[in-house]
Amino acid sequence: MGGIAPGVILDVDGTLYSTSSACAVALRQRHREIFIRTTGLDGDDGMREYARLTDRYGLALVGAAIVNGHDVDAVLGAAHDIDHGTLIDPSPGLRRRLTEVPGPIIAWSNAPSAHVEGVLVALGIRETIDAVVPLERFRNHPKPSRRSFSVALEHLGRNPSQAVLFEDSPSTLKRARELGMATVAIGLDAAMDYPDIDAALDAPRVRGMLGLGPPG
Ligand SMILES: [Mg+2]
Numbered sequence: 001m002g003g004i005a006p007g008v009i010l011d012v013d014g015t016l017y018s019t020s021s022a023c024a025v026a027l028r029q030r031h032r033e034i035f036i037r038t039t040g041l042d043g044d045d046g047m048r049e050y051a052r053l054t055d056r057y058g059l060a061l062v063g064a065a066i067v068n069g070h071d072v073d074a075v076l077g078a079a080h081d082i083d084h085g086t087l088i089d090p091s092p093g094l095r096r097r098l099t100e101v102p103g104p105i106i107a108w109s110n111a112p113s114a115h116v117e118g119v120l121v122a123l124g125i126r127e128t129i130d131a132v133v134p135l136e137r138f139r140n141h142p143k144p145s146r147r148s149f150s151v152a153l154e155h156l157g158r159n160p161s162q163a164v165l166f167e168d169s170p171s172t173l174k175r176a177r178e179l180g181m182a183t184v185a186i187g188l189d190a191a192m193d194y195p196d197i198d199a200a201l202d203a204p205r206v207r208g209m210l211g212l213g214p215p216g
Contacts, residue, residue, distance in 0.1 A: 005102040005103035005211050006103050006158065007103045007104045007106070007162060008163075009166070010129075010166050011166060011169065015186045023119070027080070035050060035064055053067070058142035062142065076111075080112055080115035080118075084119055087122070090122065091123050091124060094201075095123070095125045104157060107131075107133065110135050116132050143169070144172040149176070160179040164210060167184075
């Protein structure tokens with residue numbers, strides 16, 4: 001990657017905390033409630049509409065708000081209105097690992113700013129993040145749109161070949177690789193590179209990518 005320290009792009013949900021955590025469970029429940037409240041659809045009808053809206057708008061809740069004449073910000077805000085501080089434990093280990101990273105770090109998410117900030121503060125890593133790039137920054141073009149990538153890279157101050165993406169979404173990982181980024185797949189699925197972000201940041205392969213020596 002030349003002489004320049006690569007930039008790190010961190011996805012938030014499913015990457016900085018597990019999809020099986022209390023926060024993820026609360027968030028899924030909250031999303032479901034708000035989706036049903038917004039569309040009036042539950043069960044099989046709700047699932048079909050969820051899939052249709054995800055396909056058409058990138059994010060089902062954005063589509064649900066638009067189609068049903070609701071305010072997008074209000075719907076997304078309500079869906080992410082959880083108590084981050086009680087659902088996410090601080091992670092001093094993650095904080096230490098991120099502090100070591102020589103290049104810039106951004107948090108990049110299809111969630112609204114308030115949720116991303118809530119997660120980062122609860123984990124105790126907010127100060128390690130140089131910029132938060134939430135949905136508001138690329139509103140009509142959620143990840144994995146080209147627009148969402150260009151906004152992320154702009155905030156990172158790097159081109160794709162100087163960026164490392166940590167992410168749990170297969171479609172976003174695929175697009176990142178097509179653009180020439182290095183990728184680190186996070187998740188409990190066997191197809192993923194590492195089960196969690198801590199394991200990824202301890203791995204020699206990843207530490208090499210980021211310009212770090214062996215774990216201290
Ligand atoms: Mg994610």
